[in-house]
Amino acid sequence: MTEISSPLLRLEGISLSFKGVKAISDISFDVARGRITALIGPNGAGKSSLLNVINGVYRPQAGRIVFDGEVRRRMDPHRAAVRGIARTFQNIALFKGMSVLDNVLTGRNLKRRSSWLEQALRIGRAPAEDDAQRRRAEEVIAFLHLQPWRHTLVSKLPYGLQKRVELARALAAEPKLLLLDEPMAGMNAEEKREMSRFVADVNREFGTTVVLIEHDIGVVMNLSDHVVVLDYGRKIGDGPPDEVRRNPEVIAAYLGTRH
């Protein structure tokens, strides 16, 4: 660890299994504040499961999570959101029956102070707050160039745009930690470039710490400050991109050699 400040997220000895099948065994690593960390590894290496552990969708059997100074045996999704963890999903998990704007607004639900009754009757704190929330949502929409589609149902958008809306929803929460599960999967080169730029911009402009899963090694090497490599639920590499690239075990895992 070359960082001077404490890491934003620290995983210690995390193990997870489903009905006896081990998905993650004894994984530990740190995510430094304000950096982009990439999780890589072959399919089934446990990358998504690990993200699910970080924000509490899955409950690990062992280990602990230290997030922003708080030590927990396990997260729960609501708690994670309150503490400032937002994420996108591998298979787009947008709210299909809602417009782009409404999807982005749901991302801001934790920033609300007025009660549902105030909002329903449009009294008290609600009207001013509605305006403020809308303004913030519009900022995110503008940041990701989604203005032309704000009133479009997300299910009517092409795949690449849906991925971007999901990022917008996560960003709307103004997270400290942003977890991106294959944000560029299924995209062509142009779309990937665009998405990489958005992720880099988010990181630079808002100082958001990012953990992302990505298969395109080129993207990973360009984008990330730190790479963690998983294989069969174990950690086999952890370090700066250049160092990881030379790690023989990583090369073996990626080329499919026996080890």
Place this chain on the structure above:
Amino acid sequence: MDFFLEVLTGGLLAGVMYSLVAIGFVLIYKASGVFNFAQGAMVLFAALTFVSLVERGVPFWGAFALTLAAMVALALLIERAVLRPLVNRSPITLFMATLGLSYVIEGAAQALWGAQVHGLDLGIADEPLELGGMLLSQFDLFAAGTAALLVALLSFLFNRTRLGLSLRAVADDALGALAVGIRLPRIWAVVWAVAGFVGLVAGLLWGARLGVQFSLSLVVLKALPVLIIGGFTSMTGAIVGGLIVGAGEKLAEVYLGPLVGGGIENWFPYALALLFLLVRPAGLFGERAIERV
């Protein structure tokens, strides 16, 4: 104590009748993921068709064969007109479609055969039989035997035949089954036809017990708690759930009913099912899917 045992056994046997309806339901749910509310209407349709044929002078097995043919035709029609156009739609949409279907089948059955109550005599005396010191209903024993035979037949169909293999493949992974060349529409039609056959058997037994009338359609409301307790995907669950509901209902009726004024059989199974759900959210034998996100 003897009285308790007698009530319990009576309840268990009565529960088998619920299982009969639930089994048809499990078949359809497993193979096509459809929560088939129309199972009760199918029971009514089968029983009404059968009894009307018998009343018109058709001999028992002839009426049985003709009704079975009608159920198969109904299954083909449902597959073509309801399931196929709704393929890939949400489970809730499919469920609501079966609600509509139950209205159509009930309406059609009564428009065709009339709404009056028909008696149905299967030639089994509904007289109590003394067995090991307990008085048991002969009819219930017969029903239990029939159910056992039916389950044996269905598990043979499922586990020992090529058709069964396809069925299990479809239940496991419909897309995968499609990829290896199993024709889904045909499987659905077959499963609905088999469920129609189960409905016919259930209809005969229930019809003999209650008379063939509209209320047969409501046995689906008895089968629902059975399914919830057993889990939607397990034949064993349907049997065990039926036994639990049957026994629980009888015991509650005898021991709890008098305290609250009786008539609790409509809601008690649901309360029981809710209790089970709180402990096992996917029923006793149901599988709880791991959510992948």
Place this chain on the structure above:
Amino acid sequence: MFYTEAGQFSGHYRADRRLFRLRQDRYALYALLLFAFAVVPAIGSDYWLNAILIPFLVLSLAGLGLNLLTGYAGQLSLGSAAFMAVGAFATYNLALRVPGLPLLVGIALGGVFAAAASVLFGLPSLRIKGFYLLVSTLAAQFFVQWLFTKVSWFSNDSASGVITAPPLRIAGHDLSNPAGRYLLTLGFVVALTLLARNVVKSELGRNWMAVRDMDTAAAVIGIPLARTKLLAFALSGFILGVAGALWAFTYLGTVEPHGFDLSRSFQVLFIIIIGGLGSIAGNFLGAAFIVLLPIGLSLLSGLLPPGVIDAGQLENLQKIVFGLLIIGFLIKEPEGLARLWQQLRERARVWPLRY
């Protein structure tokens, strides 16, 4: 052309949130309300008010109640009639046992009792999902019916649990004539529809739809699932309760628990399927459809020579037609009549052009 939008911009986010963004739509609504409140009571015959408009309004309201829960929050329910019954019986008992309680307060409190019952039977939704939840709402359906039949206190010891309308008076005005009962019903329907419309456009409405569309993602972005679901049960129950009280007292006058049986729950469900899940206007379209269809069918059968279709067959025919319509709508237009209405409006907006 007359539907032109030229020059109508929202200069402010607040303007974008209005009931209808387009001036024409707003004027049409005002005209409709004026017509419904001022003209209809004056010209409507007793038959129209009693047999068509009042049940139409009450069923629209019941549809609205269920639609919040099922169409917006995605929680399937087959127990709507139970909560309608709670509303009716609570209102009856409040009027009976609390002297001097104003009628409007009594009906609203009836709604509150129904909301409480709805939350109670909604509690299992925190642990169980989808079809398994049916067991809870069906338990409500059967238990409530049993309770009001068995415990005669609820019906003030009347025979077979029949309850009768309390005096329909507001501030000294007698509302027991058809026009009065119509206006009372209309008042509740308009007020609750506006409230519901605001709710579904607010944070809570978005949270409901988020839970409906993908509950895991909703939890991950911090939406409190339990609170969101229970609020859906509460508001849905409240509206259903008020609808139940109106059904009992402004439409029927007297009602027994059997009047709120499972087939009533199905009727309400069919309204929202035909009208459109997740739509406010759809409830009105669906209810109109369900009220008018039987009338239309019996008119049609009246055209046939007598004896061809008897009453029993007419009922069977009705069931078949309803069932086929449900299936047909689910296949062809899963978003219901509301969607068809919207398409018509889109046409009008660009008329005389086609796009």
